[in-house]
Amino acid sequence: MRSKLQDARCIRRLHILLLVSLPFSLILLGCQNQSSTISFAFAGDVAELAAYQTLINAFEQAHPDIEIEIRHAPSRQDFQQKLVTMFDANQPPDVVLLNYRRMARFAADGDLQPVTPHLSQIDLDPDAFYPIALQAFTWNDELWCAPQNISSLVVYYNQDLFDAAGQPYPQPNWTWDDFLRTAKAITTNEIYGAAIDPGLYRLAPFVWQANGVLVDGDELLPESAENLAALTWFTELQTVHNVVPNALAAQSLPADERFLSGGVAMIFESRRFTPIMREVADFDWDVALLPQGERKAGILHSDGYCLGQTPSAETLMFVRFALSEQGQQILAQTGRTVPSRLAIAESDRFLNDGQLPMSSHVWLDEVSTLQTVPLHPNWLQFEEMASTEIEEVFYGRISPIEGLDQIQIQSGNIQIND
Amino acid sequence: MAKVSVRRALAAVVGAIFLLPLVMGGLASLSLAGQAAPQNLGALLREWSWQNYAEVFQMIPLGQHLWNSLLVVIVSVPFSVLVASLAAFFLIRSNQPWRRWLVAFAIVTMLVPPSAVWLFRFQLLSRVGLVDTRLALMLSAFAGGSSLFVLIYFWAWRQAPADLFDAADIDGASFLQAWWQVALPLVRPATAAVTLLAFMFFWGNFIEPVLFIYDPNKYTLPIGLQLLNQLDASNRPLLLAGAMIAIVPPMLLFLITQRWFLQGEWTR
Numbered sequence: 001m002r003s004k005l006q007d008a009r010c011i012r013r014l015h016i017l018l019l020v021s022l023p024f025s026l027i028l029l030g031c032q033n034q035s036s037t038i039s040f041a042f043a044g045d046v047a048e049l050a051a052y053q054t055l056i057n058a059f060e061q062a063h064p065d066i067e068i069e070i071r072h073a074p075s076r077q078d079f080q081q082k083l084v085t086m087f088d089a090n091q092p093p094d095v096v097l098l099n100y101r102r103m104a105r106f107a108a109d110g111d112l113q114p115v116t117p118h119l120s121q122i123d124l125d126p127d128a129f130y131p132i133a134l135q136a137f138t139w140n141d142e143l144w145c146a147p148q149n150i151s152s153l154v155v156y157y158n159q160d161l162f163d164a165a166g167q168p169y170p171q172p173n174w175t176w177d178d179f180l181r182t183a184k185a186i187t188t189n190e191i192y193g194a195a196i197d198p199g200l201y202r203l204a205p206f207v208w209q210a211n212g213v214l215v216d217g218d219e220l221l222p223e224s225a226e227n228l229a230a231l232t233w234f235t236e237l238q239t240v241h242n243v244v245p246n247a248l249a250a251q252s253l254p255a256d257e258r259f260l261s262g263g264v265a266m267i268f269e270s271r272r273f274t275p276i277m278r279e280v281a282d283f284d285w286d287v288a289l290l291p292q293g294e295r296k297a298g299i300l301h302s303d304g305y306c307l308g309q310t311p312s313a314e315t316l317m318f319v320r321f322a323l324s325e326q327g328q329q330i331l332a333q334t335g336r337t338v339p340s341r342l343a344i345a346e347s348d349r350f351l352n353d354g355q356l357p358m359s360s361h362v363w364l365d366e367v368s369t370l371q372t373v374p375l376h377p378n379w380l381q382f383e384e385m386a387s388t389e390i391e392e393v394f395y396g397r398i399s400p401i402e403g404l405d406q407i408q409i410q411s412g413n414i415q416i417n418d
Numbered sequence: 419m420a421k422v423s424v425r426r427a428l429a430a431v432v433g434a435i436f437l438l439p440l441v442m443g444g445l446a447s448l449s450l451a452g453q454a455a456p457q458n459l460g461a462l463l464r465e466w467s468w469q470n471y472a473e474v475f476q477m478i479p480l481g482q483h484l485w486n487s488l489l490v491v492i493v494s495v496p497f498s499v500l501v502a503s504l505a506a507f508f509l510i511r512s513n514q515p516w517r518r519w520l521v522a523f524a525i526v527t528m529l530v531p532p533s534a535v536w537l538f539r540f541q542l543l544s545r546v547g548l549v550d551t552r553l554a555l556m557l558s559a560f561a562g563g564s565s566l567f568v569l570i571y572f573w574a575w576r577q578a579p580a581d582l583f584d585a586a587d588i589d590g591a592s593f594l595q596a597w598w599q600v601a602l603p604l605v606r607p608a609t610a611a612v613t614l615l616a617f618m619f620f621w622g623n624f625i626e627p628v629l630f631i632y633d634p635n636k637y638t639l640p641i642g643l644q645l646l647n648q649l650d651a652s653n654r655p656l657l658l659a660g661a662m663i664a665i666v667p668p669m670l671l672f673l674i675t676q677r678w679f680l681q682g683e684w685t686r
Binding site for chain 2: 279
């Protein structure tokens with residue numbers, strides 16, 4: 001009897017503990033989603049989060065009856081996990097911002113709804129957008145996402161280092177030889193002519209410039225004379241000419257940090273690098289077209305608004321707003337995007353916004369030469385695998401031909417066309 | 419005596435090796451943000467400022483992230499200790515033949531990769547409307563946090579003489595009384611260890627907020643650090659300032675609890 005009484009006291013204490021924690025928990029529950037909201041999923045850093053918040057605020061101001069719920073992840077990798085979980089759990093976002101290289105996987109899994117049937121509702125006039133951006137999101141004869149931006153790799157160069165070495169700035173038609181000659185002239189014991197993160201994404205434009213292909217039938221980076229020439233030129237910048245940091249130097253200081261600190265004259269980056277250059281670089285700088293080989297070629301970097309489920313009228317209104325001149329301008333103001341809508345990209349709002357780089361037109365000059373990587377559900381895995389081997393070649397651990405061999409062996413039959 | 423001195427000297431060297439990254443991180447957190455990274459230690463020490471610690475709160479809502487993380491651990495850690503210890507005490511006192519199967523099951527669950535249950539947990543939370551709530555981050559605490567915590571208590575009580583609990587039974591103590599008045603005071607080192615591990619588990623939980631939280635206002639500290647990690651290279655000092663702030667609470671807890679769990683035995 002005594003034991004039961006004492007048990008009851010203990011149980012009462014536990015009840016009190018639970019009762020105290022209950023209101024606390026209820027407060028933490030917060031408000032639940034309203035059915036009138038639409039969800040917008042994207043990945044991005046603080047500045048991107050702020051930029052999309054501005055876009056959302058502008059939309060909500062124009063449409064007070066519609067609320068946009070953000071589904072955000074800080075990095076691309078985290079975002080991929082979040083997105084896969086949401087789709088697999090049948091809780092897809094209404095709108096999702098995806099790079100075209102990541103899109104095919106979700107389209108192939110049946111997670112995305114094509115945009116094609118809704119072109120008029122989102123006011124997507126194909127003539128108002130760069131064709132390459134529309135092409136990048138076209139898979140199996142359907143447009144899967146509405147292109148938001150159209151960036152590409154260009155050469156960022158430190159004008160102070162060029163001046164100090166007495167080198168002329170890059171010209172629109174400069175070649176691989178010009179690039180190498182300039183890099184050699186600038187390279188000293190402390191300064192590198194260029195810095196490169198070796199990988200398929202940065203090698204690809206040089207493969208195309210050598211008339212090579214990333215994929216031929218079922219082979220990734222096949223062993224052709226053209227592909228070998230591109231890989232050899234790209235990697236000999238480090239292994240033979242030593243105008244880019246070696247493995248140890250690259251490990252001690254990443255390419256972008258080395259460039260920002262004035263230790264490198266040239267770097268290959270997309271428009272995404274512009275805001276940090278504006279903020280940090282304490283030297284004169286500009287951008288130039290990639291040096292050309294047998295022909296000109298660049299690589300497209302583009303994100304698009306994709307539909308995660310059958311769209312409601314409100315969802316389409318949001319995509320329409322984001323694609324509109326107002327929406328594109330809001331994002332262009334961040335400095336990190338090249339608008340996919342011609343009217344904005346070719347206006348002073350992008351070309352002459354009063355900030356560096358002076359030659360923003362380079363991104364538009366390059367558009368006619370841009371190519372896309374093949375659309376394949378597993379493309380990112382192939383890209384990662386090939387990049388590992390390219391790095392091995394770049395730092396002289398294996399020869400270019402061995403690198404191509406390894407890529408063949410590891411990729412197997414991938415069944416896609418470049 | 420000489421042996422003790424050598425041992426102390428060795429301990430100091432090992433301690434210094436482990437402390438070095440923390441010191442370097444602390445120093446780098448004081449270097450000027452928004453500039454090219456210092457190329458050597460001399461440059462790092464030449465220009466420094468506490469400004470980063472103020473700026474990091476302006477750049478991202480780190481105060482909100484800190485508060486969210488504190489809420490999670492304030493609720494989750496006591497519940498983890500409570501539930502894990504109760505479950506372990508039940509296992510210890512149970513004479514049922516399936517007890518060993520429960521222990522084996524607890525060990526097996528530790529072998530399941532967390533990624534294998536993300537989808538199931540997301541579906542479950544979604545079904546009960548807890549996705550995008552802070553409660554979603556605390557829910558595992560109501561089941562003891564981790565089977566490891568249950569096993570720590572279980573193994574700690576297995577080292578205690580069973581006669582003690584039998585004596586409590588004979589004296590008329592109930593199950594809860596025996597747990598609270600006899601068993602728990604016996605395993606203070608285990609409680610300290612579970613408290614610290616549970617704190618680290620919930621404080622450093624990154625993937626669950628990524629998957630289960632949508633609203634940036636409900637982000638916890640690990641997400642805040644990941645946001646800082648996404649900043650450009652010139653802002654690395656801000657990331658390190660954020661990391662230093664994140665380290666403070668677990669370090670304080672370690673200092674408070676170390677006198678218990680450094681006794682070397684699970685039981686007092």
